[in-house]
Amino acid sequence: DTAVSQTPKYLVTQMGNDKSIKCEQNLGHDTMYWYKQDSKKFLKIMFSYNNKELIINETVPNRFSPKSPDKAHLNLHINSLELGDSAVYFCASSDRVGYTFGSGTRLTVV
């Protein structure tokens, strides 16, 4: 069983569209995250949720809205997509021992 699973793996869409990326973890972790990896491979945290409560929001544009219906799920909705949103988005979950990452969603905005 995949510990942290993201869907879709690839997403190609036009500017101005709205899209969602889903993430689920079966590790029983309380904390989940979204990270963005840009074209230069730089990884930066976007959001963190602990038990469905937002605890980190790293100056991400309002067009990005995370939603955590329960502690095993953290979805990312993006409104009015822009070219600069093209990146790989990683979901992760953690406990006191460490992080586990999903395999990433490559978003391409054309």
Add this chain to the structure above:
Amino acid sequence: GNSVTQMEGPVTLSEEAFLTINCTYTATGYPSLFWYVQYPGEGLQLLLKATKADDKGSNKGFEATYRKETTSFHLEKGSVQVSDSAVYFCALLNTGFQKLVFGTGTRLLVSP
């Protein structure tokens, strides 16, 4: 604030060469330190970690020692293989902040 600095790549080596990728950090308190590896087209995998000063993390022939006096966590491997070609990320976690902070990544290219 917390930050991680890695040597710029790419690092290009021949098979069986010795590898060092430098990593230094700035942090308040006593962070845990990690090395993650990203193979082409794949996600991030934990390679090794160390949670306190003088701890040595090791996995798959890779090693790194948590050096508090020099705030470093350099990654080493005695003999690299072509299959080690990947991007390597150094990272720190200050548990109080629950935020994993990454370095910029170092691409390793190993040729036969």
